[in-house]
Amino acid sequence: MARRETALQTAHGRLRELIGSEFRSGDKLPNERDLADRLEVSRATVREVLGQLAAEGVVTRTWGIGTFVHDGAERVPVSIGDVTALRDRITASGHRPTLQDATVSRAKCPADCAKVLGLEPDSPVWRVDRLFAVDGVPAAWIRDHLPLRFDDRDLDPSGLVSIDLDMFEFLASATGMPVRRAEIELAAVLADEESTARLGVAVGHPLITATQIGYGAGGAALFHGHITVRTDVLTLRISRGGD
Template sequence: MDRTSLIAELNNRGLGEGTGSGPLYKRLALALTGLIQEGLLKSGTALPGERDLAGALQIGRVTVRTAYRDLLASGVIESRHGSGTFVSQHVERIEQPLWRLSSFSADMRSRGREPAARILQRTISPPAPEETFLLGLGLDEPVLRLDRLRLADGQPLAIERAVVPMKFLGEDAISEGSLYDALAARGFKPVRAQQRLTAVTLDPTSASILTVKAGAPALLIERVSRLADQRVVEYTRSHYRGDAYDFVTELRIGDDL
């Protein structure tokens, strides 16, 4: 919806005529919320500035400012420094089962979404002392450190930081595709893993990469994946957007109950 259509729609809803009951700023906030919920104002749409919208609707600028303030507080819209006010970016929540070991790419394709990866950092280096124990390596056995932004349909969802012994990968075996596919192609497909989930908040750098506000909630998932012979093939620390993921598991009553 462009500016002209937005103004016309708000006027059609009585915002420019002084009709209706209740404070005008609340009616303006409700009208904008309605347009968003009805899909007429899409995520990421830029909203007119306070002075512009007030002039077009022939209402006070304070009225627009107060309506925007309420919508900002409720998360319906967001303010971007130096850019203006926008309809908040909302993502479709993903329900991720915890009992199945699969790659991000496979998970997204199973949902009909297009996975992608953007490499943030890719280095080959000796393992850190704690990694030698965790990965069962000698100090002279190099590891691949691969930090990637994971996206679905172009939407940033997670930052993955993987450490994989180079003996399981060729030096050019992984770029933007599935890490698990690259491992499987060399005969080192992970078959089991242990995961630990922790609720955290995002630091400014990670939040910027994931296009959310600093301090936004996230899930930190630490995963240690093993081969059939119990060797550790991967250690990954991932930050998943808290507004995008629900992790679920299945519980069964034990035989002793």
């Protein structure tokens, strides 16, 4: 095991040196076979090292297209450990958030959403689609569903088409109940045609998706959302605090 780890470390160092000396930001690297020949290691070793370099942000890998030297653009770290507007998290990192696209419409409630909100499947709900950009680059596509009414109050989320109003702010005002807790479940995916159209990436580009549920006092679910994030623009950070 120690010998294998040493071989990986050596290959890792040699590949980083090769990238730094012969390639520029945005360049496509040779395929795994060619790299294995140059480094005199197996393709499996090259594949593992490229995975490490991708995790470190040195390269980006797109299935079916290839591996590229990271373009050097700064990725914006945002914390998902607290209930804070994405707009404010981006601003706090010293970057400019904008809404490139936003729509509010009535839609049929998907089954997973209906279960969370305590509704029948296909019940009418509000659907809010928003495409957030960071410094003009598409970064996060968020699709939220929320009920038409909550505690006998009609909800009108039309103001969410503006960057000036966040979902948490809207719900606190409209329901009289602030979002006290958010549950987020993350998954790694490859871009499909819909996320390609939204986020401006190639099919197969690595993305992170998250399912988010916001709860008010007493555990009442206020909204159910899906978030798709370009991790070459945003990095997600989870912070845990202790007493």
